[in-house]
Amino acid sequence: MPIQCRPTPFVLVAILALAALSTPSQAQAPETTLARENERLAAQVRDLEATLKSALARIAELETSLANAVSGQPTAASAATAAGTIEASNVSPAGLAMAIQADFKVDFEASGLPDPTNATNADERIRYTRWLDKWVAASNRQFRERVSWPVMVMGGKVVSTNNTLVTFQPWDVEKSIPVGGSFELAIPTRAFARATRVRDGATDDHIALLGGIFIPEIRFNSERLEVGPFNNPPFIGSMAELVWRFDFQSLAPEATTAKASPNDPSGTEP
Numbered sequence: 001m002p003i004q005c006r007p008t009p010f011v012l013v014a015i016l017a018l019a020a021l022s023t024p025s026q027a028q029a030p031e032t033t034l035a036r037e038n039e040r041l042a043a044q045v046r047d048l049e050a051t052l053k054s055a056l057a058r059i060a061e062l063e064t065s066l067a068n069a070v071s072g073q074p075t076a077a078s079a080a081t082a083a084g085t086i087e088a089s090n091v092s093p094a095g096l097a098m099a100i101q102a103d104f105k106v107d108f109e110a111s112g113l114p115d116p117t118n119a120t121n122a123d124e125r126i127r128y129t130r131w132l133d134k135w136v137a138a139s140n141r142q143f144r145e146r147v148s149w150p151v152m153v154m155g156g157k158v159v160s161t162n163n164t165l166v167t168f169q170p171w172d173v174e175k176s177i178p179v180g181g182s183f184e185l186a187i188p189t190r191a192f193a194r195a196t197r198v199r200d201g202a203t204d205d206h207i208a209l210l211g212g213i214f215i216p217e218i219r220f221n222s223e224r225l226e227v228g229p230f231n232n233p234p235f236i237g238s239m240a241e242l243v244w245r246f247d248f249q250s251l252a253p254e255a256t257t258a259k260a261s262p263n264d265p266s267g268t269e270p
Contacts, residue, residue, distance in 0.1 A: 092170035
C-alpha cells in the first residue's frame with residue numbers, strides 16, 4: 001500500500017516564512033539596479049542637452065555672420081581689421097590665449113552649466129568635467145595655427161651644438177611698439193645668426209618675421225578655479241590652463257610689415 005506524504009502544519013509554516021523573507025530582498029535588488037540605471041541615463045541626457053545648447057549657439061553665431069556677409073555688413077573680425085588692429089592670432093602667444101579665452105567664455109555660457117567652485121557637489125563637478133574634456137580636445141585642434149609673427153629678436157643663448165635659446169618680443173610694425181609679453185624658443189643657431197647679422201644701411205636689424213606652427217596644449221587642472229596671482233600658465237577657465245609648443249619653420253630678417261602667406265591672407269592658416 002503506497003504511503004501518502006502530507007505536509008504537516010509546521011512544514012507549511014516554514015515554507016511560507018521562507019517565501020515571505022526572500023521576496024522583499026529579491027525585489028530590492030532590481031529596484032536598486034533600476035535606480036542606478038535611471039541616474040546614469042539622466043546624466044547622459046543632461047550632457048546631451050548641454051552639447052545641443054552649445055551647438056545651437058554656434059549655429060546661431062554662424063548664421064549671423066553669414067547674414068552680415070551677404071548683406072555687406074562688416075563682421076567683428078573684419079571691423080577690427082578695418083580699424084587697423086592686428087588679429088589676435090597674428091600677434092603673439094598672448095593674443096592667441098585671449099582668443100582661446102573668448103571662445104571658452106562663449107561655449108561655457110552656451111552649455112548652461114554652473115561655474116564650478118570649491119562648494120560644487122560631485123554630480124555637478126562630473127558634468128562640468130565631461131563638458132570640459134570635450135571642449136579641450138576640440139579647442140586644441142581648432143587653435144592649432146600656422147602663424148607669421150613680427151618679432152624683435154632680444155638675444156640668444158647657445159644651448160646645444162645646433163640650437164640657440166632666443167627671446168622674442170612680439171612687435172607691431174605699423175606703430176613700432178611691442179605688443180604682448182616676450183617668450184623664448186629654441187631655434188637653429190644658423191637662423192638666429194642670419195636674422196641678427198648687421199648689414200650696412202639696415203634700419204631694423206633685429207626685427208624679424210617668425211614663422212611656424214602654434215600648437216596649443218590646453219590642459220586640465222582640477223585645482224585651478226581662478227586666475228591666481230601670477231597667471232602662469234595662462235588661465236583659460238575653471239580647471240583649464242594653456243601651455244603650448246611651437247614648431248619653428250623660419251626666421252626672416254628685417255621684417256617691416258606683417259606678411260601673409262600665399263594661402264592665408266590673414267597671416268594665419270589652420
